[in-house]
Amino acid sequence: MTQRTRFDATDIARIAVFAAIVAVLGLPGGFSVFGAVPITAQTLGVxxxxxxxxxxxxxxxxxxxxxxxxxxxxxxxxxxxxIGVLVGPTGGYVIGWIFGAFVIGAIVHARGRKLTWLRTIVGIAVGGILVVYAFGLPVQAFVTRLPLGETALQSLVFVPGDLIKTVIAAVITMTLVRAYPRAFRAAAATAPAAPPVAVGASTADDDSR
Structure with missing residues (x-):
């Protein structure tokens, strides 16, 4: 496993915590639109x-x-x-959460750069909405036997709520990066390791760094 994907005990604990957060956000339940896909807060956790x-x-x-x-x-x-849920109308959206989270992280933490509002909002919107819908809509259309265009049109009712969750997630992220930057240990972990410093290196070498 490469350095970029090696997880230590702390990473595993944080992964478990965020999986639990998504589960907790589902406790209030949701309400269905057009009788197929419910509106929930769980995508905020994603x-x-x-x-x-x-x-x-x-x-x-x-x-x-x-x-x-x-x-x-x-x-x-x-x-x-x-397993029946994953092959139902909502199954594509749930599977899409995996890929959506990856795309969000890839954009927000692009090349390990410092987080910015613009990149954070764009990353969350692209991964959390577009990617998830790209997986969810075809599966929903297939299971419900509705045309893809009609399914996409019906799903427009979700967009305002998703945009609100995008803003909330961006605010939480940018607030957290200032108040508790250690929470973003994952971004630092992907940065290249510093070269070892030879014992007895000269003061001049130290000053050059």
Whole structure:
């Protein structure tokens, strides 16, 4: 496993925490629109996982969550779980959370650069909305046997709520990076390691650094 994807005990704990956060955000339940896909707060957890943990750890947190749902734990909004959920109308969206979190992290933490408002908002919107919809809409259309265009049109009702969650996730992320930068340990972990310093290096060498 490369340095970019090697997880230590702290990473595993943080991955578990964010998987739990997504589960907790499903406790209030959700309400369905057009009788197929419910509106829930769980996508906010997906957005935060990618933005805070970075691409690989964010995707890993969602992979853990989806795996727990697949084995039957009722972690989705409304207490749903089981492999049947993943092949139902909402299944594509849930699977899309894994890839959405990765894309969010990849954009927000692009090349390990300092987080900015613009890149954070764009990353969360692209990964948390566009990528998730790209997985969810075709599966929903297939399961409900509706044309893809009609399914996409119906799903427009979700967009305002998703945009609100995007702003909330960006505010939380940018506030946290200032108040508690250690929470973004994942971004630092992907940076190249500094070369070892030889014992007895000259003072001049030290000054040059």
């Amino acid at each position: 957005m935060l996982a990618g933005a805070i943990l970075g691409p690989w750890r964010g995707a890993a947190a969602m992979l853990v969550f989806v795996a727990l749902v697949a084995i039957g734990l009722p972690l989705l909004a409304g207490g749903h779980g089981g």
